[in-house]
Amino acid sequence: MNLWKNDFNCQRHVTTSNIELEDTDERVVYMEDLEKRKQVYGICGECKEPGTGFRWCQSCNAKRFKDNFKNWTSGNKDIDEFIQQSQLNAVHHSKCLEWIPFEKFQNINYVTEGGFGKIYSAERPEGYIEYWNIEKQMWHRNEYNNKYALKSLRNSFDISSDFLNELQEIAKGLSDIHNAGKVHKNLHPGNILYNSTLPYISELGMYQPNKEGCYGVLPYIAPEILYGRPYTKAANIYSFGVMMNEIFSEEIPYNDIPYDKLLAVKVCKGLRPKISEDIPKFFANLIIKCWDAVIENRPTIKELYQALKKSDNEKSDNNIVLYSQIGESDRKSKNKLNEGKSKNVQIHPEAIYTSKHLNFKDLPEPVNSI
Structure with missing residues (x-):
């Protein structure tokens, strides 16, 4: 039964930020505002809960996506995790990604060659997911806007230099924030945005909930912040270290356990994300x-940036130790992909990769693990 609504005076999907974080805007619909969600989007014909966007129920669609995880893989663990997280958290069709096998594209035509590889145009007749058709029990797809740009990257396995450049640019952006006397209060990969070539840091998190605790994604929050101490520049360095490890290890931190008080306790007692044995020792020590x-x-962010810059220069100058470590890391990653060793990632349903208010009482004072 179709119980959806669409109020064109409001945004097409909910905002997941806490209601207290932003100025009131009648067009904005917050995730926590169930009554307004019901008025603007209607209710889901299956679970009878208010929608999270036009013809979209985040909880029901997340279950559908999750049930389908076993039926596809990109062949790359990191890409699979990224797509899966977008599908589980999507509050609207525009927020979810799909893995599209190459054979699904038609009328592929060469367009030009860019700095990193060749660019093609292509069509995908089946179209993209728009909403779940309850009556037909299948995805309704938009078949009209079906033209895509495909990019074929040169040396796509040898990406360590790209990783280093990305980390340097993020460190540079964080340095600008610190030099301005500011501290980022919600630093995690979801707040790293990209233009055509460079990453930049968004949402400084200056507007924190007007209550005790902190706001953010638990794995990226420094233990002293979880404990209740004020934000410092050093807390940003901790978050940067978690992101750096995620980039090199290609694994979301603590993806197999709930993001709850028990994890916060363990972090305060010294638990940290697993560092892959494939990460060059120089970067593992820095993390x-x-x-x-x-x-x-x-x-400090200055010391961190200089270390990353130095490592990139030494790689370019063929520093024998670092150069060999990075080269070996590249070879291992390529061999694992060629041998089909990318494992199926099981993400815990309570590993919620979105910012939220956290207020854990009676946490132990932060220490390093023994």
């Missing part, structure tokens, strides 16, 4: 320094 429970032991 560990960023995670130190004693904030004075963490590098």
